Amino acid sequence: MFTKTVRSVVFAFIICPLVAFTQDTAAQRALKHPRFQAVQEFIAKDHDRLVRETIQITEIEAPPFKEAKRAKAYAEMLRQSGLPDVDIDAEGNVIGIRRGTGSGPLIAIAAHLDTVFPEGTNVKVRREGTKLYAPGVGDNSRALAVLLIMIRALDAAKIQTASDILFIGNVGEEGPGDLRGMKYLFQRGSYKDRIKMFISLDPFGPGNHITNAGVGSKRFRVTFKGPGGHSFGSFGQVSPAYALGNAITKLSRMPVPTRPRTTFNVGVIGGGTSVNSIPFESWMDVDIRSETKEELDKAVDTFTRLMNEAVVEENRIRSTGQGRIEVEVKLIGDRPFGQTAIGSPIVLTAAAVIDSFGMSPIYGLSSTDSNIPMNMGIPAITLESGGTGGRNHTLDEWIDMEKASSVRGINVATGALLALAGIQ
């Protein structure tokens, strides 16, 4: 995930003073509960294990659609952290419920299992002082480990909640996964229609960001096809590689507005059989996002036009004697827009908890697992898992597990969860 921040604190507390007051009270009740003190003490004491588990999770590869190995290990880690009845659903999500008294609404809290990195990526963690370096370590291994320490802390402090809490390690948050884990959970799985509130922990960060709106995105596989041929013998014939190169260049210069923030990306490219053959196919995967549906649609229209222009130009510049270039633009991802109002109880509760920890809540929009419930009208937010870090989605990804900042972030997330779930 990535959050675009909007400083709307003032807005929230001016528009919704009464609701804010109520949520503030709920938050204070949870945070001042003597057992929450015990929760925090446990988290501080158990922090070394969190570090070890973050490393352990990171070092099990979890490319999109290949989360099974990490899922199996994570299910076992949930069990060892005290969660009874952990299952893996038909889509591959790891799910376990911690029963409350049943007098509150069912709350789900999730961290995604998948990373953006393909099979074979070196996921060995390098440790330098309190810093951990590895692809995926902060997005989202740390959050997965945070769910584990939360469960242990709740048990250690003998916390009984009003709500049942569903702990989830889900598949398909990144890229091609297209939120398949969430789509299954909310639209087809056994908890469909039963989850009343949703928190996603994603990724690291101090704990004061609340993602309450989901950026819409469309993803495309663009495939240029042509007759192919021998590099020397068919020189001068059209090539899908040149059409693709031209298409990338055109896309890279596509004008998009800064506000509403609208972006594009060429993520993966491929195609061709050998250095001495004109490819018969060259392709790229493109991500287009915007804060508004209108700008997203506009960007997609322009993008589609540019792809066709690249084809026309290639067929004009070189010979089509052995065949023409054609293009297929296929939708491979469609993440819905969604929003949880800043004045809604879930957002106000999280904001009140953040306030109590001496930070100022920062609202933002992003594309996360929360997009799905948000789009369905189910109150949902994405919170940070604590600590600091950077360079996620790159091989240089890192997080700092420095204890004070790490623990505070976990306390914020756990406090928000308990304020919503109600401590009995």
Added chain:
Amino acid sequence: MFTKTVRSVVFAFIICPLVAFTQDTAAQRALKHPRFQAVQEFIAKDHDRLVRETIQITEIEAPPFKEAKRAKAYAEMLRQSGLPDVDIDAEGNVIGIRRGTGSGPLIAIAAHLDTVFPEGTNVKVRREGTKLYAPGVGDNSRALAVLLIMIRALDAAKIQTASDILFIGNVGEEGPGDLRGMKYLFQRGSYKDRIKMFISLDPFGPGNHITNAGVGSKRFRVTFKGPGGHSFGSFGQVSPAYALGNAITKLSRMPVPTRPRTTFNVGVIGGGTSVNSIPFESWMDVDIRSETKEELDKAVDTFTRLMNEAVVEENRIRSTGQGRIEVEVKLIGDRPFGQTAIGSPIVLTAAAVIDSFGMSPIYGLSSTDSNIPMNMGIPAITLESGGTGGRNHTLDEWIDMEKASSVRGINVATGALLALAGIQ
């Protein structure tokens, strides 16, 4: 392989009348030998098996560097065709010798095992009448099958040659293989310094083309590297994908002379981890060829400059706040120039045989296995394996096994081999 044709028949016979006369005699002696009649009769009779074996070979995948499975099967086919002592050398070439009286120079005849197609390509042969459709069927399965029928025909006709003949199914002719099979054979293997003449059969064709010159080529892996990042969060930062797109576009417009024929090709592209990440690496494999060293060097210089321009432009257009784009241009293939003089005995003999079959020899230059011996000053030519066909290096590759044309091509190649090896 691909041959550029040069009609130099007149040249050959004006410049070298005496040598031509001698070779013509050698050719006539072989072709008029009663046992060569038996050879041709056998080839016509055994043609159905040739078709079956062409299919059988084609349907065993043989991507560059992954020829081992086909090599093993081919070694067994050579044995079953009557060649004793078939071995696979350390590079993966299948080699078997057919002993002569030892009174002639050692002659090697080879067909390459490898195709340009990657693992997983559908290599099932589709048959329509006398036509066979499949990737690699004509380049070079047919030639491999022709070596088998040759051996059987020589045995059936009880042909005893003066020369020992080395039959070879070799690795590494295509693209990335970079002629590794031939480099090993001529520079390191146990037949190093012992092969005095070389014929490559590659690919299909009526039999009247003689490739007597090797086009030089250089191949490069061009890798653009950058900091990577999140598609939404780091939007506006430099991207190796955009640098690559720009580089492809620039290369596609690079001016090259028609004469001497000079070509370039973007063969394979790749890079990137997921649709929603800015890649940290995007790459392409480029092939540059020319008929002259001077033009090849010139094209390589321009190409290198264009790659650097693409980097400079990307670093100028977008933000380098998280890091800059860099490029690595790595030489991955270097095929030497080479030539066997049109007036040399091996070329004149082949030309005389072609004449005898009522065709006119057409000389040409190409990049084939013969480049290696040519470059070392060992007389070498590349001949066709007979039949007709088209679209090699594409998924639509096909050959026509129509008997008359197919048999004639085999007879030409076998006749040339026997004229050089001398029938006792």
